[in-house]
Amino acid sequence: MTDLPASLLDWFATRGWDLHPHQRAMLDRATAPSLLLIAPTGGGKTLAGFLPTLAELAEAPRPGLHTLYVSPLKALAADIRRNLGTPIAEANLPIRVEDRTGDTPASRKKRQRADPPHILLTTPESLALLTSYEDAHRMFAGLERVVIDEIHALAESKRGDQLMLALARLQTLAPNLRRVGLSATVDDPDRIATLLARHPDRCEILEADPGPDPDIEMLVTETPPPWSGGGAKYAIPAVLDEVKRHKTTLIFHNTRAQAEIFFHNLWLANEEALPIGIHHGSLDRAQRERVEAAMVAGELRAIVCTGSLDLGIDWGDVDLVIQVGAPKNVKRLVQRIGRANHRYNAPSKALLVPANRFEVVECVAALQAVKERDLDGDPPGPGPRDVLCQHILIAACAGPFDADMLYAEMISAGAYAGLTRARFDACLDFCATGGYALRAYDQWRRIVQRPDGLWQLRDPRASQRIRMNIGTIQDTDTLKVRMRGRGGKPLGEVEEGFVAQLSKGDTFLIGGQIVRYEGLREMVVEVSRDAAQKPKIATFMGTKFATSTQLSHRIVRMCQQEDWPELPTHTADWLRLQRDVSRLPEPGRLLIESFPHDGREQLVVYGFAGRNAQQTLGLLLTKRMEEEGQAPMGFVATDYATLIWGLDAVTDPRPLFDMERLEAGLDGWLAGNAVMKRTFRASAHIAGLLERQVGGTRKTGKQATMSSDILYDTLLKYDPDHLLMQITREEAMRGLVDFDRIREMKARVGDRIDLERLTRVTPLAAPLFLEPGRVPIRGSADERLLEEEVTRLLDESGLAQVDTAPKPRRPIPS
The missing domain is CATH 3.40.50.300 (P-loop containing nucleotide triphosphate hydrolases)
Known part of the structure; x- marks a missing residue:
């Protein structure tokens, strides 16, 4: 003591x-x-x-x-x-x-x-x-x-x-x-x-004593939420009323782009000129620090923000938190609402604002989970090997090391407790040679074993380059944005890909203001102020959250209630209508709906597996439909469902869900896909195979992508079992495509797949037709449509009745 x-x-x-x-x-x-x-x-x-x-x-x-x-x-x-x-x-x-x-x-x-x-x-x-x-x-x-x-x-x-x-x-x-x-x-x-x-x-x-339950509920608005979308523009008047009633309000969003849009709309509605600010990771640091200082000083009535203000900093006299959009994760929601009334045994006050009709259900499910202190979380996997490779290089920078001692040290770290010696040795060999296909190149031979058995850097001067690239945070490829003119004010950063789509005169939002794109000067985006009312929106990448497994299960269980007194009338009526015309999703079963619409056959799979997994499911199911002789034309996915449209009705969906064939299809799709290449680039940077910082200069995103893609294609062709290729597949399966969520879904439902064949769009499916991000499928449907169009044109012209057999050629006169 x-x-x-x-x-x-x-x-x-x-x-x-x-x-x-x-x-x-x-x-x-x-x-x-x-x-x-x-x-x-x-x-x-x-x-x-x-x-x-x-x-x-x-x-x-x-x-x-x-x-x-x-x-x-x-x-x-x-x-x-x-x-x-x-x-x-x-x-x-x-x-x-x-x-x-x-x-x-x-x-x-x-x-x-x-x-x-x-x-x-x-x-x-x-x-x-x-x-x-x-x-x-x-x-x-x-x-x-x-x-x-x-x-x-x-x-x-x-x-x-x-x-x-x-x-x-x-x-x-x-x-x-x-x-x-x-x-x-x-x-x-x-x-x-x-x-x-x-x-x-x-x-x-x-x-410790958890203290009183938070004072948290859904914001009541005169206008019901729309069927789709993530901006919550409908709620601006009600949010502004809450801001006026409180000292300082944090208004959280799940993405930076949504925060920019909401702040712009809030500012346009702010007729009383209340002092409000915006804070997210793409803004210039000086601007973020000004907003933080104003918060601590109590000078702002509201701050529109993202996860940049999630964690335990005491930001002054915040007495209300508003979460715009479904929280997707109960732990994240608890962390955010804790920013309000940041005192011991003082209940936090928070309001949830669903962005669309389905998010009303998710918000109510999240509210129930918070009140029951039911936090969500997925079981961790083994420690990633790209981080392990980086740690070996860090150890070498500090001086010669004994491999046995380093291995013993690593398996004392929780996530690496199950690390086998064979896997450790494979990482050690990678650091020493670059792997089978790269061992002839000196640049990837970073460490070498001495006669006494210790390992050390092959070139001591490499330590500086290794140190410059230490870290696991993978920055998006961004360009700085600055006001045009000598000494122009820095505003923040936007993605290179977004800038590539801009033409001079285009407008976009950054830092809450509309700016006009003037051009690119020495890798800096130069802009000027613009008075436009409808800007082109900067596509800040940030993190796009998927609804957690536990929250998804809670939503499905809610669907089985006899009635929904906790839901607004418009949402409860929507679910009742769905039950009347079709059925609602059930725990342990997979609901699939099939119906014609707009001249096409529609298939809706209600997997509740999260956006990434539902997107992956769309890719794999359309591939399986092609293999089964059906004709899919495209798909779109949300957190709870995947909608596929095509030429043929699916009468038996069970063969489409053969897990072995789905996984084989995933392997084939991933091999040459941009998702895989992006994953490879991230792991190659962490493992030390590629460098973002060279000689104090950071490579541009285009440079990094080009060198990474060439290396990926080389390994895919000559050494597909290379350590970095193994790591890339593990990371892609676990993260970007969320295949584990698909496995979990299939294990949970087994063969209990319910197909409802209907004559028209159902209430639960209707929002999917308004969802952006549709993915077209180029396959047999294109060929059939082309044949049908040719036949129609021939019929209209009368040529279809003409004998089109080839005529014998007339002899050429001698």
């Missing part, structure tokens, strides 16, 4: 504060090798994580690094530094706190390695970089604690895998290192605890 020193107790007393029970419990368990604290938003969990450090350093001051704090966001590290500064200064504690992120000046970074602070606040990428230096053992030798904040946000990404490997390296450098994880939203505490602990050790779990 660790007691607080008198200086800190006095500081608490002057503030009129008492320690929360979970903060006291953290002090009592200060010596635990690993500890996971789950505490509600506003419950002082970050301070709880630091209290043992403050107490130990106050009682026994010493030089050197004592505690390392890791967070997913640079802004969160900076916020913690400000918050820690107050008790340290006012309690007169001899403690130095600094942060180290990509924004830290190089001179300070160099000084931190030689003279580290007592507490260093950083990110997974900066920590991985620190472990790559030859003097890492000296910097971390005295490290006693690591505090990982918002651990749930890292646990489900490659950033978390990278962090856990770095943590394993720190444990080797500092064997008595204690690990602490902090989170407010953990769906499976045992899983996170297993990840945090040094395998095979156990991690203690401390759960």
Whole structure:
């Protein structure tokens, strides 16, 4: 047990504060090798994580690094530094706190390695970089604690895998290192605890009082939501009324493009000129920082934002959160609504705004899940091997290493506990040779084994290039946007692909303002202000979320209710009508509808597998329909269904769902597809096969894509079983195409497939006909339509009755 020193107790007393029970419990368990604290938003969990450090350093001051704090966001590290500064200064504690992120000046970074602070606040990428230096053992030798904040946000990404490997390296450098994880939203505490602990050790779990239930409901609007779309323009008047009634409102969106559109429409309706701002990751950093400062100062009434404001930063006096669009994930919703009334035992207040009619059902399902504290989450897979390859190169940068010891270190990291020696050796060989097809090229021979058995960099100068490319975050290929003219104001970034579609004079939205495209100058998009009312929209990539498996299952269960008193009348009537004319989806069964419409046969598969999986299902089912002699013409997908149209009615859908043939079709489709090439490029950058930063200069997206595609095509032809090709397939199956969700769906329903043959479009299918993103299929349908058109033209012209047999040629006169 660790007691607080008198200086800190006095500081608490002057503030009129008492320690929360979970903060006291953290002090009592200060010596635990690993500890996971789950505490509600506003419950002082970050301070709880630091209290043992403050107490130990106050009682026994010493030089050197004592505690390392890791967070997913640079802004969160900076916020913690400000918050820690107050008790340290006012309690007169001899403690130095600094942060180290990509924004830290190089001179300070160099000084931190030689003279580290007592507490260093950083990110997974900066920590991985620190472990790559030859003097890492000296910097971390005295490290006693690591505090990982918002651990749930890292646990489900490659950033978390990278962090856990770095943590394993720190444990080797500092064997008595204690690990602490902090989170407010953990769906499976045992899983996170297993990840945090040094395998095979156990991690203690401390759960604080969750506090009162949030005050969360759906926003009532005079206008019902439309059948499709994601902009929620219909709700602007009601949202503006809520903004007027509250001090500060955060208005969350799932994508950057939706945030831009909504902010533009909100600003046009803002007749009282209320101060509102916009915040997302594609905006210029200076603009984001101005908005953040205005939030903290209480100068803004509303901020339209994305996931950039999700995590645990205290953004001032926020008293309302509005989520526009279905949240797709209950954990994400809980995290976002926790931004409101960010105080212990104060209920968060939030409103959900469905963007369309089906999202009303999803929003109600999410509300029920929040009230029941039923968080969602998918079981993790094994640690990705591209991250493992990068870690081997990081270890080589720090100096010669023993492969046996490095392997033992890696399997102590949770996600890699099941890593076989054969798989490790394959990654080691890849780092040493580049793989079978590339071993003749020096540029991919990064490490070499010495006569004494240790491994080291083949060329010590390569360490600089490796360090420049450390990280798992894959940036989209973007170009900076700047106002035209000398010293023009930077606005943010847009995708290269979007810029390629622009002509001079086109308008688009960025940072809440409409700008006119003037041209591209030295890889910078130059724009000017424009007064247009209907801009072309910048296609910010961001992250497109799919509805979680658990939330999808909850929606299907809702469909089986006798009635829906919790739904608005218009949505409940819609579901009743669907039940009357067809049927509603059922748990453990797959509903498929077939009906004619607009001269074509329509097939609707209600898989509720998420957008990526439903999109993949459309690709694979149309391929299977071609194999079965049917004639599909195209498809479109949403989170809950796939609509396929074609020339022939499907009378028996069961053969289409043969999993072996579906997977074989996926392999064939993926091999030459842009999805696969994009996945390969990302994994090749992480594994170190390709570099984005060379000599301090970043390759353009076009350059990176060209070199990546050439390499992919070469490996596909000459070495299809290359390690990077294996990794690419694993990543594509797990992420971009979500084939596991299709497997899960088929395992759940088996052969229980219900085909409803109907005469017209059903209520549940109707929104699909308004959905954008239709994918045409070029196949036998095209040939049949062409033949029918030729026959029709011949019939109309009378030529069909003419004998078209070839006539004998007349002899050529001699």
